[in-house]
Amino acid sequence: MKHQNGLSIKNRWVYFIAVIITMAAGLASRTYGAVLPNWVHEHFGDALWAGMIYFGVRMVFIHLSRARAVWISVIFSWGVEFSQMIQVPWLNDLRSTLLGALILGRGFLVIDLIRYLIGILCVYFIDRFILTRFIRL
Secondary structure, rough: OOOHHHHHHHHHHHHHHHHHHHHHHHHHHHHOHHHHOOHHHHHHHHHHHHHHHHHHHHHHHHOHHHHHHHHHHHHHHHHHHHOOOOOHHHHEEEEEOOHHHHHHOOOOOOHHHHHHHHHHHHHHHHHHHHHHHHOOO
């Protein structure tokens, strides 16, 4: 049991680092959008946000299967996107802050649902085929 617990802690750290790297890449895609190709600036921020959600789910629920982590991430990110159709003053006030906008977004866009799905699937493949080859997850 001691070995399993130690492995779980190591894996959580790996996913925590993946969350931080993904978050930094997403923020960079927004901050430096003027020097990036337009399609990168338009699509990568949302895809990376959803990828960060996937890594966060894997970090918190370390023993959950990757497939379930994908489904939870899709449901969560799509739920946040659909919540943008709810326009009540207190929620709009929250969305008008920088942190609120980064977490909750501002307006519903169907293309964001596709961006989220692609981002989650991309990091799933990174998790499945790259992370598992270099570390024992």
